[in-house]
Amino acid sequence: MRSGTIGKAVPRLDGVAKVTGAARYGDDHRVPGAAHAALALSTIARGTIVAIDQAAARAVPGVLEIFTHENVGRRVKAGRALTAGGYTSSRVQPLASPKIYFAGQIVALVVAESAEAAREAADRLAFTYDEQPATASFDSPGATTRSTRSMLAKTRIKVGDPEAAFATAAHEIDARYETPAQHHNPMELFQVICVWDGDDLTVWESTQHVIGTQRGIAKQLGISPKRVRVIATFVGGGFGARNMPPSTPLVAFAARVVSRPVRLVATRQQGFTLMTFRAETRHRVRLAADRDGRFVALNHDSWELTSRTEKFILAGSENTARLYACPNIRTEARVVEADRQTPGFMRAPPEVPYFFAMESAVDELAHAMDLDPIELRRRNDTPVESVGGKPFSSRALMECFDTAAESFGWRQRAARPRSMRQGEWWVGYGCAAAAYPAQIAAADCRATLFPDDCALIEIGTHDIGTGAYTILAQTAADRLGLPIERIEVRLGDSRLPAAPLTAGSVSTASNCNAVAQACEALAKKRKAQAARTEPLVAKATFKPHGAMPFSQFLIRRGIPMFARAVRAGHAFFSSGAHFVEAHVHVETAEVRVPRMVGAFAAGTIVNPLTARSQLTGGQIWGLSAALHEATEIDRRTARYVNRDLAGYHVPVHADIGRIETILLPQHDEKVNPLGIKGIGELGNTGVNAAVANAVFHATAIRCRSLPIRVEHLLRAPT
Ligand code: MOS
Numbered sequence: 001m002r003s004g005t006i007g008k009a010v011p012r013l014d015g016v017a018k019v020t021g022a023a024r025y026g027d028d029h030r031v032p033g034a035a036h037a038a039l040a041l042s043t044i045a046r047g048t049i050v051a052i053d054q055a056a057a058r059a060v061p062g063v064l065e066i067f068t069h070e071n072v073g074r075r076v077k078a079g080r081a082l083t084a085g086g087y088t089s090s091r092v093q094p095l096a097s098p099k100i101y102f103a104g105q106i107v108a109l110v111v112a113e114s115a116e117a118a119r120e121a122a123d124r125l126a127f128t129y130d131e132q133p134a135t136a137s138f139d140s141p142g143a144t145t146r147s148t149r150s151m152l153a154k155t156r157i158k159v160g161d162p163e164a165a166f167a168t169a170a171h172e173i174d175a176r177y178e179t180p181a182q183h184h185n186p187m188e189l190f191q192v193i194c195v196w197d198g199d200d201l202t203v204w205e206s207t208q209h210v211i212g213t214q215r216g217i218a219k220q221l222g223i224s225p226k227r228v229r230v231i232a233t234f235v236g237g238g239f240g241a242r243n244m245p246p247s248t249p250l251v252a253f254a255a256r257v258v259s260r261p262v263r264l265v266a267t268r269q270q271g272f273t274l275m276t277f278r279a280e281t282r283h284r285v286r287l288a289a290d291r292d293g294r295f296v297a298l299n300h301d302s303w304e305l306t307s308r309t310e311k312f313i314l315a316g317s318e319n320t321a322r323l324y325a326c327p328n329i330r331t332e333a334r335v336v337e338a339d340r341q342t343p344g345f346m347r348a349p350p351e352v353p354y355f356f357a358m359e360s361a362v363d364e365l366a367h368a369m370d371l372d373p374i375e376l377r378r379r380n381d382t383p384v385e386s387v388g389g390k391p392f393s394s395r396a397l398m399e400c401f402d403t404a405a406e407s408f409g410w411r412q413r414a415a416r417p418r419s420m421r422q423g424e425w426w427v428g429y430g431c432a433a434a435a436y437p438a439q440i441a442a443a444d445c446r447a448t449l450f451p452d453d454c455a456l457i458e459i460g461t462h463d464i465g466t467g468a469y470t471i472l473a474q475t476a477a478d479r480l481g482l483p484i485e486r487i488e489v490r491l492g493d494s495r496l497p498a499a500p501l502t503a504g505s506v507s508t509a510s511n512c513n514a515v516a517q518a519c520e521a522l523a524k525k526r527k528a529q530a531a532r533t534e535p536l537v538a539k540a541t542f543k544p545h546g547a548m549p550f551s552q553f554l555i556r557r558g559i560p561m562f563a564r565a566v567r568a569g570h571a572f573f574s575s576g577a578h579f580v581e582a583h584v585h586v587e588t589a590e591v592r593v594p595r596m597v598g599a600f601a602a603g604t605i606v607n608p609l610t611a612r613s614q615l616t617g618g619q620i621w622g623l624s625a626a627l628h629e630a631t632e633i634d635r636r637t638a639r640y641v642n643r644d645l646a647g648y649h650v651p652v653h654a655d656i657g658r659i660e661t662i663l664l665p666q667h668d669e670k671v672n673p674l675g676i677k678g679i680g681e682l683g684n685t686g687v688n689a690a691v692a693n694a695v696f697h698a699t700a701i702r703c704r705s706l707p708i709r710v711e712h713l714l715r716a717p718t
Pocket of ligand 1: 208238239240241345346347348349502503504505
């Protein structure tokens with residue numbers, strides 16, 4: 001008996017707790033007797049610490065201990081990067097040696113009786129460096145371009161014979177695009193509280209990965225993971241920033257040394273180098289079509305900035321190459337090394353930069369051919385992905401375009417750029433495609449039914465603001481045929497059954513299927529039993545179709561083993577279409593976006609309320625990526641200049657006009673039993689291109705570098 005709660009717009013079950021302050025985030029947890037930690041960060045980007053003068057710092061009343069490379073060293077072991085099967089973002093563990101790899105690296109951790117004393121002492125530490133010249137970014141002296149491979153994506157693709165096809169093509173676009181460095185800046189600051197009880201360590205840390213953090217701390221401290229418990233009941237935004245920070249094992253180590261619980265809250269400024277970021281990228285896209293507008297060849301070359309210590313690469317051309325029909329494809333993604341922290345994942349990590357390049361190029365080609373950009377995409381729509389020739393399990397790209405176009409009023413668009421005007425403003429309409437791989441992972445779940453018909457669902461996932469508590473309860477209510485009020489969901493604890501890292505838009509698909517499976521087993525047990533006086537328990541392990549064998553064992557060890565989008569005979573992708581109206585002032589070139597429309601198809605939508613909220617948030621972030629966000633790098637010192645929310649621009653209420661978010665129904669039985677594709681990252685994929693395309697249509701000025709600013713538009717139309 002199913003209660004039909006899957007697909008209902010259930011308001012967040014934790015909504016009241018969140019808005020009344022009852023929901024406790026990481027640092028809301030209070031530990032009696034806790035000492036307070038503060039970080040000191042390197043001011044140079046490359047070199048070696050030769051001396052540390054601690055006198056002034058030690059003179060601050062209340063200082064308990066100062067940790068530097070001199071008294072930590074190898075006592076905290078180096079981590080291994082997530083991308084290499086580890087738990088951290090980098091293999092460089094700070095305080096292991098006097099070496100400095102980037103500006104803002106941790107060079108000391110001070111523990112004191114108060115947060116103020118710790119911070120003052122950290123500020124009073126005087127470091128003497130042997131400073132070496134640092135490479136800041138692309139084009140800086142010393143920037144080194146390298147080919148590399150990745151476990152995440154193909155860095156090279158070759159299909160057919162693109163050169164031959166380019167030679168005879170009727171139309172070709174050959175253009176270069178650039179996207180800037182960006183930082184996640186989740187609302188909740190990076191924090192950790194470490195409490196030892198004998199040999200047992202409890203850690204409150206707002207993380208996207210309790211098991212990874214548990215395993216990572218254990219590895220780096222050389223203790224059994226059984227001794228470590230990590231709790232993250234509520235998390236104030238993830239976005240890829242919240243895997244284990246390098247400060248976490250240091251705080252755990254410090255707590256043991258000072259024999260006190262220790263808490264650390266890094267400042268907003270420190271957050272810019274404590275964790276990862278979205279690296280700046282460059283692209284060259286060549287796209288050719290025949291006389292009828294059918295793509296005949298695509299080359300996508302790309303360069304991604306990385307650190308000196310890790311070749312972190314996203315190679316999003318693997319997804320852009322699968323977006324349309326094209327018989328001849330060549331892609332190559334390379335890294336460029338500089339003296340910067342290792343980059344990482346930031347919401348739709350490969351798609352945000354790569355779709356900007358690809359979907360701008362498609363728009364440029366449509367313009368060059370005098371063809372409507374939607375029509376060009378329609379002529380290249382395909383039921384089969386172009387890299388491996390596998391059929392999409394379901395695909396609604398053109399339905400998304402048509403639905404959004406209708407709602408947007410695309411037909412009112414005058415084809416010629418710089419031909420629509422309202423008073424002092426040029427008006428432009430632009431669109432772009434979105435698509436995101438429907439990855440999935442194994443997950444465990446335990447479901448308990450009590451004699452009073454209340455159920456407890458336990459699964460070690462995380463609610464990073466997405467509505468996980470609510471959708472898991474909906475799934476359980478549906479499968480147990482119970483009202484949702486009778487379901488309690490417990491998550492965010494490394495002691496719970498293992499769920500994957502909350503990332504890559506895998507959570508809903510992976511965890512809801514695990515919950516459904518456990519609850520179906522529980523419902524069977526309930527049926528088999530006559531009188532119920534004892535709780536009934538059912539456990540389930542959801543193994544996704546097409547996943548690596550044994551991937552559930554890796555998930556239990558905190559190793560994020562995701563089954564990729566192309567697996568088991570099919571390609572699994574969600575899709576979407578973004579429409580943007582841009583206004584550009586005729587005199588000042590100020591850009592405003594009064595409205596946006598997005599239509600999305602992502603299989604089963606468990607909760608249209610929380611899904612819409614995430615997609616709308618994605619649309620806003622996409623606009624932000626197009627017009628506001630960039631981390632500015634001092635090219636002389638390789639330091640970030642705008643390390644706070646005053647200098648790092650994000651949209652405020654006045655920057656956002658009307659937003660429409662349309663969810664298209666889509667039934668996909670092949671993707672997983674519940675038919676879920678995931679929506680976490682679809683919404684902010686491709687928006688930047690739609691904005692740039694709208695700005696082009698308004699002004700006839702093509703912006704190939706983000707963010708689009710006034711100075712880019714104070715030039716003659718091209
Ligand atoms: Mo998200 S960038 O996949 O944590």
